[in-house]
Amino acid sequence: MNSEQRTLSEIKKVEGLSKPYILQRQGVEKPNSWKISPIGELLELEYGSSLPKKEREEGPYPVFGSNGRSGWHSEYHVDAPGIIVGRKGVNLGIEWSDTNFNVIDTAYYINPDSLKISEVDLRYLYYNFLDFDLDRLKSGSAVPGLNRDEFYEETIAIPPIEEQKTIATILTNIDKKINTNREINSVLEEIEQTIFRNWFVDFSPYDDFKNSDIGRIPESFEVKTISEFAEIILGNSPKSEHYNEEGEGLPFFQGSKNFGLRYPKVERWCTKKKKVAQEDDVLISIRAPVGDVNRAGEKCVVGRGVTALRMAEFENEYLYHLLKANKPNWEKYKSGTTFNSINKTDIQNFPVALPPKKDIERFNTLTSSMKEMINDNVEENQELSELRDSLLPKLMSGEVRVNDINLDDLEVDSEV
Incomplete structure (x- = not known):
């Protein structure tokens, strides 16, 4: 870390970029090596297809709508990776998919085939769009929707391609760590519930039983x-x-x-x-x-x-x-x-x-370490989310450059 670099905690304390870059551009000096480009010159918004729930067959491919994943299907119609952009509805979302996917007709999508130039990184675009306020571009009264032409007219800052990739990698690694913690917690929750069911629903550790108003239960219950x-x-x-x-x-x-x-x-x-x-x-x-x-x-x-x-x-x-x-x-x-x-x-x-008090205490004691790990992961995810949300608008506007910060305290690569 040199004398001009700032730690991530110092960057989080800097105020003033709470709104999307597109609304703040006038107050932030664009780096000389960056370009400003209308979105319409960078990509094509592709329309989703009709895929009613009754026509879906359970499978491994996600189905996305205007505000996130709405189900699964046995087939896909869009090659990954891709960005899903909400098209109709009250709250328009932005999603990313690393796996092949489906998009219904309430959303658009962008994948590598949608890009018009090679000097733009798809993952960088995803994070850039996360910093947008899509709802301000909606039109229509009955079913408000994203105005495609107005979206194309919006301008975004485009750093050199290597800087785009570095920005995307930093933010992606934070998201990967958050997702890893969530997956660990999901497994821990399942283990705890499995133990509970084994002991107190299936009564596996018990030998003596009696009849009761709610059915056959262990003698000591x-x-x-x-x-x-x-x-x-x-x-x-x-x-x-x-x-x-x-x-x-x-x-x-x-x-x-x-x-x-x-x-x-x-x-x-x-x-x-x-x-x-x-x-x-x-x-x-x-x-x-x-x-x-x-x-x-x-x-x-x-x-x-x-x-x-x-x-x-x-x-x-x-x-x-x-x-x-x-x-x-x-x-x-x-x-x-x-x-x-x-x-x-x-x-x-x-x-x-x-069950008897001693069995309740035994269950609480057995699961206490898992509960503690879950809580630690939840706390870490809160800190990581705040870090990402603080970094994102600053990196996207050029207020903070990737070479200006010390990433040693972002121990994500080694943990994911």
Whole structure:
């Protein structure tokens, strides 16, 4: 690292490029070796094809629509790699595919055959478009869509091809590490749930059994309702005037829309703390879709579509997997004419076969290292996402050059 280079943490502290480059270009001096080019001179937006769900056969090839992957198919019609650009809908997305894929007629695609010049890197274009605000280019009232001609007229900065590739490699390596962590967490979740089912659903470690109101269970188990061993906090939604997207108040979850593999994604906050879940509480959706389960990654407000639960005596890992394993069993409790839902009484009176305390403690102890690893990966992904989101607009505008920063602290290549 020379005296003129900046660390990644220093770059993250620089403010002023929160908007897409196309909206900030007037305030950033373009490097002399970079060119400004209309998008229409670089590529052709290719139309997707009609592929109704009823005509799809389950297979290995992803099907993309206007806002991401919408399914799978046994065949493909676009050669990878490629960029998928949302064409119609409320929120227009940008996606990347390393595998051969399909695009339906609500989206465009760009692959190597779509490029008009050889001096542009496809992956660099993908990251450049991620920094766009596509929704501002929509037209139409009934079904708003991306105006192709206006998109072509937009201009972007084009560095020399080697610099494009370096920029794309830096951002790609960060995304690869994020995806690797997600895949590890998915495997760890599956291992934990497999252990739970083996012990507390299939009862494999137990020899002596008895009949009960919910069927044959181990002799040492007791039939208990959830309210007998867990505290239940039914969500209640404050008025919308208390919601914001600026981070004021506590994270707010209205339903399972933002649920992830284990923790929900925070997109909205609430200043009125009506019903509050504590960090590590178990969250369950009680309105359609009923029975989705997550954990509270931090203290948060729960709306009417979510209920929070916590164990009275133990850590919540057992309770988390108990609710996940019982998701199919909530079907009989669903009610409502407009949408399916379950109420607090349904949750309170839900019967389960509760194992002895020592077995719950044993399960929590056995899975504690996996839980810790999952949490470490989630925390690292948060830091990596913030780093990527900070770097992306600066690299795309030329405010930060790849030779100006010290990449030694970006230990991604060796870890992916």
